[in-house]
Structure formats: C-alpha cells, structure tokens
Amino acid sequence: MRKFVPDAIYYEEKAKEYELGKELLEKYKDVPQIIIENHNNIEEMRKRENKEFPRMKRNLIIGIRKTHKFVPNNKISDYLVPYTSSGCTAMCLYCYLVCNYNKCAYLRLFVNREEMLDKIIKTANESEKELVFEIGSNSDLVLENSITGNLKWTIENFKKAEKGYITFPTKFDMVDDLLDIEGKERVIFRMSVNPKEVIQKVEIGTSRLEQRVEAINKLKEAGYKVGILIAPVIFVDNWEKLYEELVIYLKENLSEKAKQDVFFEVIFMTYSFIHRKINEEAFPSAINLYDQDLMTGRGKGKYTYKQELRKKGEEHIGKLLEKYFPNNRIVYFS
Ligand code: SF4
Numbered sequence: 603m604r605k606f607v608p609d610a611i612y613y614e615e616k617a618k619e620y621e622l623g624k625e626l627l628e629k630y631k632d633v634p635q636i637i638i639e640n641h642n643n644i645e646e647m648r649k650r651e652n653k654e655f656p657r658m659k660r661n662l663i664i665g666i667r668k669t670h671k672f673v674p675n676n677k678i679s680d681y682l683v684p685y686t687s688s689g690c691t692a693m694c695l696y697c698y699l700v701c702n703y704n705k706c707a708y709l710r711l712f713v714n715r716e717e718m719l720d721k722i723i724k725t726a727n728e729s730e731k732e733l734v735f736e737i738g739s740n741s742d743l744v745l746e747n748s749i750t751g752n753l754k755w756t757i758e759n760f761k762k763a764e765k766g767y768i769t770f771p772t773k774f775d776m777v778d779d780l781l782d783i784e785g786k787e788r789v790i791f792r793m794s795v796n797p798k799e800v801i802q803k804v805e806i807g808t809s810r811l812e813q814r815v816e817a818i819n820k821l822k823e824a825g826y827k828v829g830i831l832i833a834p835v836i837f838v839d840n841w842e843k844l845y846e847e848l849v850i851y852l853k854e855n856l857s858e859k860a861k862q863d864v865f866f867e868v869i870f871m872t873y874s875f876i877h878r879k880i881n882e883e884a885f886p887s888a889i890n891l892y893d894q895d896l897m898t899g900r901g902k903g904k905y906t907y908k909q910e911l912r913k914k915g916e917e918h919i920g921k922l923l924e925k926y927f928p929n930n931r932i933v934y935f936s
Contacts, residue, residue, distance in 0.1 A: 605748075606691050606748070606749060607630075607633070608630060608633055608660060608661055608662040609633065609634075609657075609660040609661055610633055610634040610635070610636060610660075610661050610662075611626075611627065611630050611633060611634070611635045611636070611661070611662050611663075611664060612636045612637075612638045612641075612644055612647075612661060612662070612663045612664070613627065613635060613636070613637060613638065613663070613664040613665065614637075614638060614639070614640065614641060614664065614665040614666060615637055616666055617664045617665060617666060617713050620666075620713040620714060621713075622711075622713040622715060622750065622752075623664060623713035626662075626664055626711065626713070626749075626750065627664070630662070638663070638665075640665070641663050641664075641665030641666075641710050641712075642665075644663070647661075647707075647708070651883070652879055652880045652882075652883035652884055653883040653884050654884075655693070655707055655880050655883075655884035656693060656884055656885075658707050658708050659690075659691055659692075659693060659707060659708055659709070660691075661708050661709075662708070662709055662711065662749070663689075663708055663709065663710040663711065664710075664711050664713060665710060665711075665712060665713070666712060666713065666714050667684060667686075667712035667714060667718065669684060670684060670717070670718060670721055671684065672721075672725065672735075675736060677867070677933070677934060677936065678734065678736065678769060678790075678792070678829070678867060678933060679734040679735060679736035679769055680733045680734050680735070681725075681733065681734075681735050681736065682736045682739045683718075683722060683735045683736060683737050683739075684718075684740060685712075685718055685737040685738070685740065685741075685743070685756075686711065686712050686715050686718065686737075686741075686743070686746065686750070686752045686756070687709060687710060687711050687712065687740065687741035687743070687746040687750075687752070688709075688710045688712075688740040688741050689707060689708050689709045689710050689740075689741055690709055690741055690742050690745060691708075691709050691745060691807065692742070692745065692773070692805070692806060692807035692808045693806040693807050693885075694773070694804060694805045694806065694807075694808065695804045695805075695806070695877065695881050695885065695888060695889070695891055696804065696834060696836070696871050696872075696873055696877060696891060697877075698872075699740065699741065700876060700877060700880060709741070709746070709749075711746065711749070711750055711752075715752055715755065715756070719756060719759055719760065722735050722737070722760070722763070722766075722768070723760065723762060723763040723766075725766075726763045726764070726765055726766030727763060727764050727765065727766075729765075729766070732765050732766055732767065733765075733766045733767070734766070734767045734768075734769055734790070735766065735767070735768050735769070736769055736770065737756070737768050737769070737770050738769070738770025738771055738772070739770075742771075742772050742773060742774060743756075743770045743772065744770075744772040744774040744775075744776055744777060745772070745773075745774045745776070747776070747779075747780070748774075748776045751779075753770075753780060754779055754780055754783060756768065757780065757783055757784075757785045757786065757788075757789055758783055758784055758785050759785075760785055760788055760789075761784055761785035761788060763788065766788065767788050767789065767790055767827075768788065768789055768790070769789070769790035769791075769792060770791070770792065771792040771793070771794050771831055771833075772791070772792070772793060772794065773793075773794045773805060773808040773809060773814065774808060774809045774814075774817075775809040775813035775814050775816060775817035776809075776817075777791075777817045777820060777821055778820075780821075780824075781820060781821070781823075781824040782824070786824060786825045786826050787825065787827075789826055789827065790826075790827045790828070790829060791818075791821050791826050791827070791828045791829070792828070792829040792830070792831050792867070793814050793815075793817065793818050793821075793828065793829070793830055793831065794814075794830075794831040794833050795811060795814055795815070795830055795831070795832060795833075795848065795852070796811070796832070796833070796834075796835075796836070796848065797811075797844035797845060797847060797848045798810070798811050798847075798848075798851075799838075799844060800836055800838060800844065803888070803889045804836065804888075804889060804891070806885075806888075811848075811851065812855075815851070815852065815855045815856060818830070818856060818860050818864070819856065819857040819859075819860055822857060822859050822860040822864075823857065823859060827863075828860060828864055829864060829865045829866070829867065829933070830852070830864055830865070830866050830867075831866075831867045831868075831869060832845070832848070832849075832866060832867070832868045832869075832919060833867065833868065833869035834869050834870060834871035834872075835868060835869065835870045835871060835915055835919065836871045836891065837871075837893075837896055837907060837911060837915065838889070841915075842918055845918065845919055845922065846922055849919075849922040849923065849926050849927075850926065852926070852927075853926040853927065861927070861930070863930070864927075864930055865930060865931040865932070865933055866923055866927070866930060866931070866932045866933065867932075867933050867934055867936070868916070868919055868920075868932065868934070868935045868936070869935075869936045870906070870907055870912050870915060870935075870936070871891070871907070872900070872904055872905065872906050873891055873892060873897065873904070873905045873906075874902075874903050874904045874905060875903035875904075875905075876903060877891070877892075878892050892905065896908060896911055916935045919935075920932065920935070
C-alpha cells in the first residue's frame with residue numbers, strides 16, 4: 603500500500619496535551635494544520651458536496667474521544683468498544699461508517715488511548731468470564747496502525763490485563779510490525795475477504811486478496827488467533843462462481859497452519875440511500891450496488907437483500923465451506 607500523507611490536518615487544540623497528539627502534529631508538520639473546536643462537527647467539511655467525498659478522505663482529523671460507552675454484542679465479541687479511530691482513508695462503496703452524509707467520511711484519530719485501554723483492561727479484570735472486546739467496529743485498525751502505531755501499542759499493553767481478548771476486522775495487509783511483539787495470545791485478528799473482482803471494483807483503496815491471504819499466513823505463523831470474514835457478500839452478476847473461486851483460492855493459498863483452526867463469519871451486504879447518493883456523485887462510473895429487484899427497505903433509508911436471496915446465498919456459501927473447509931467452524935451468517 604502507498605504511504606498515506608494527508609492533504610491537511612484538522613485538530614482539537616487539547617490534542618497537543620497528549621503524547622500521541624504531539625507526535626502526530628510533529629510527523630505531519632509539513633502539511634497545513636487547522637485548529638477545530640470539535641472533531642464531531644467540522645462545519646467546513648459538512649458543507650462540502652458529495653462529489654468531494656474522495657478529496658475529504660485525504661484529510662486527517664485529530665481529537666479526543668469523549669464517549670466511552672461499551673455496547674453489548676453477541677456475535678463474536680461481548681462488547682463493541684469505541685476505540686482509537688473512526689472512519690478510514692479507503693473508500694469501500696458500501697462502507698458502514700458512512701453515516702450522515704459527509705460527517706463521518708474521513709479518518710478521525712483519538713489521542714487519549716491510555717484512557718480507552720485502561721477502561722477495557724479494568725472491565726476485563728473485573729469480569730468472572732473471559733470477555734472479548736471488539737475494538738475495530740468504527741474504523742480499520744490495521745490501516746490506522748500504519749499512521750499511528752496504535753494497534754502495536756494496544757497489543758503490547760493489553761497483555762497487562764489478567765484475562766480477556768481483543769478482536770477487530772481488517773481489509774489491510776500491513777501487519778509486519780505486529781508479528782514480533784508480545785501479547786499476541788490475547789488477540790483475535792479477523793481478515794475480511796471478497797472475490798478479487800469485488801475487491802477491485804468495490805473496496806477501493808484496500809489491500810488485494812493475495813496480500814490479505816499472505817497477511818493471514820504471517821499472522822498465524824506469528825502466533826495470533828485468526829478468523830476470516832467473508833464479508834460483505836454482494837450479489838453481483840455471476841456471484842455464485844465468484845464466491846466459489848474465492849473459497850477455492852483460500853483453500854489453495856492459506857498455509858496448513860492457518861487452515862487448521864481458522865473460523866468463518868459470513869455477512870451479507872446492507873446498503874442505504876445515503877450510500878447511493880454519495881456513490882452516484884463521487885464515483886459516477888463505479889458499479890451500482892443498489893438493485894431494487896434484489897433488495898428490500900429496512901427502515902431509515904436502509905436496504906438489505908431479500909430474504910429468499912439471502913437464503914440462497916447462505917446455502918451456496920455454506921456448501922462451499924463445508925466442501926473445502928469441512929473441519930472449520932462457521933460462527934454465523936448475518
Ligand atoms: S476498509 Fe473498512 S472502514 Fe475502510 S472504507 Fe472499507 S469498509 Fe470502511
């Protein structure tokens with residue numbers, strides 16, 4: 603991946619009081635730096651048109667995270683935890699972090715990481731059972747790590763906890779600085795994959811399938827627990843063949859060690875009116891992910907695939923995994 607150099611930094615003045623804030627401002631001292639009141643509401647950005655979406659993604663926002671509410675979850679983790687970043691520099695056409703038009707498009711970094719990790723460690727230690735904390739539901743932490751080093755710092759410091767696990771999904775392969783560190787046994791990496799053609803046309807700015815699979819092998823070899831998310835499943839033309847090729851690719855290219863105990867999650871795409879608007883204006887020549895014959899409304903401008911199609915998808919992918927990965931667990935379809 604090419605190194606990300608922002609066009610401009612927008613920062614809350616208080617960020618300078620934190621070590622990481624100082625480091626980042628120094629690291630990017632050669633790009634324009636603009637003081638903002640609140641990372642949540644940058645008026646200048648809110649006013650920009652949808653077609654400026656890719657340009658806005660070239661900025662970096664630095665602030666303090668004020669909300670630290672853990673949300674109970676029952677899929678792969680016990681809690682979804684707001685962590686060190688929100689948003690991303692990549693541009694997947696379905697990205698779930700694109701909420702109120704331009705409000706959350708860009709990458710926001712929160713420099714009060716000690717406060718956030720302390721709360722996770724305290725909750726882990728006080729619990730009777732081993733808790734799993736999903737720390738990557740608001741951003742891609744592997745991508746973020748290539749800018750801040752936060753994931754490496756987190757893994758190394760989470761080992762202070764007496765028990766518990768942290769987990770996060772990613773679509774990036776820049777894992778080399780995470781291989782030779784302490785604390786790996788408390789981490790569950792989850793690599794998200796899709797057919798090559800889907801990655802190329804839809805997951806703009808992320809790592810290629812080959813690189814992601816290589817990263818899984820390296821992580822497994824280094825001693826991490828690793829899962830694979832087939833996500834989001836998109837019913838593009840020819841989807842049955844494309845997802846079969848994907849599962850065969852995994853079978854042929856994952857290392858024996860990875861294949862031993864890798865587990866799967868399968869998630870179908872949801873889409874929204876806001877995605878449609880942004881994508882139409884910002885990526886006019888991109889593939890159109892909205893298909894009214896295949897989708898149905900789910901309230902608040904959201905769309906999901908129709909139930910009978912999801913069922914077909916579940917059967918197809920379920921059979922493929924059963925055939926090529928008979929000894930591996932499918933944790934859920936969603
Ligand atoms: S990599 Fe993840 S966070 Fe980044 S744009 Fe894609 S879906 Fe969104």
